[in-house]
Amino acid sequence: SYVLTQPPSVSEAPGKTATITCGGDNIGIKSVHWYQQKPGQAPLLVIFSDGGRPSGIPVRFSGSNSGNTATLMISRVEVGDEADYYCQVWDSRGDHPVFGGGTKLTVL
Amino acid sequence: QVQLVQSGDEVKKPGASVKVSCKTSTFSSITYGFHWVRQAPGQGLEWMGWINPRNGNTNYADNVHGRVTMTTDASTRTTYMELTGLRSDDTAIYYCTHWGEGNSFLDYWGQGTLVTVTS
Numbered sequence: 001s002y003v004l005t006q007p008p009s010v011s012e013a014p015g016k017t018a019t020i021t022c023g024g025d026n027i028g029i030k031s032v033h034w035y036q037q038k039p040g041q042a043p044l045l046v047i048f049s050d051g052g053r054p055s056g057i058p059v060r061f062s063g064s065n066s067g068n069t070a071t072l073m074i075s076r077v078e079v080g081d082e083a084d085y086y087c088q089v090w091d092s093r094g095d096h097p098v099f100g101g102g103t104k105l106t107v108l
Numbered sequence: 109q110v111q112l113v114q115s116g117d118e119v120k121k122p123g124a125s126v127k128v129s130c131k132t133s134t135f136s137s138i139t140y141g142f143h144w145v146r147q148a149p150g151q152g153l154e155w156m157g158w159i160n161p162r163n164g165n166t167n168y169a170d171n172v173h174g175r176v177t178m179t180t181d182a183s184t185r186t187t188y189m190e191l192t193g194l195r196s197d198d199t200a201i202y203y204c205t206h207w208g209e210g211n212s213f214l215d216y217w218g219q220g221t222l223v224t225v226t227s
Binding site for chain 1: 143145152153154155157158167169203211212213214215216217218219220
């Protein structure tokens with residue numbers, strides 16, 4: 001099965017740009033999606049298909065994907081953005097989604 | 109907007125079975141299927157399987173294959189996930205998610221159902 005690698009944790013100061021990476025073999029040819037999960041809540045889709053934003057997601061959230069790394073960027077990061085973030089792609093061989101291990105974002 | 113409302117938390121003994129329900133606001137043309145994803149305490153997201161309510165086709169993850177059954181009832185717009193032979197490592201929050209037509213992402217999630225397996 002396809003493997004996605006995320007850093008366990010990322011820290012950034014309020015107002016700066018937080019960057020969370022998702023590594024995978026030639027991930028640039030796949031569509032990458034990102035979910036935000038705050039404590040005690042279900043995951044929430046924040047980025048789909050590399051850089052699309054669902055309705056209601058702030059423009060501060062953006063994504064890119066190239067080569068072996070996809071990236072979620074949160075500009076002007078706020079304390080309220082603290083959460084676990086998961087990347088996801090589709091495993092076409094197994095016909096199912098694959099999740100990265102998740103990255104805990106701390107804003108301090 | 110698709111709303112998914114799951115059944116309540118469960119406590120089960122090892123070896124027992126659990127059946128979690130997920131009532132959806134629609135089985136519309138935008139719906140291709142439903143996935144079940146679980147999350148053990150303090151752990152990441154683990155895909156369990158999906159079901160297409162139009163034809164009943166399913167695809168289960170290898171690590172639960174043989175113990176999991178996913179079904180749907182179109183008359184009540186409800187999707188079910190039954191897991192048998194429960195073990196302590198099945199303790200997790202179980203989420204149902206909506207899978208839109210033509211999509212490779214999970215756009216709407218239920219609130220989650222905590223299943224605790226303990227003797």
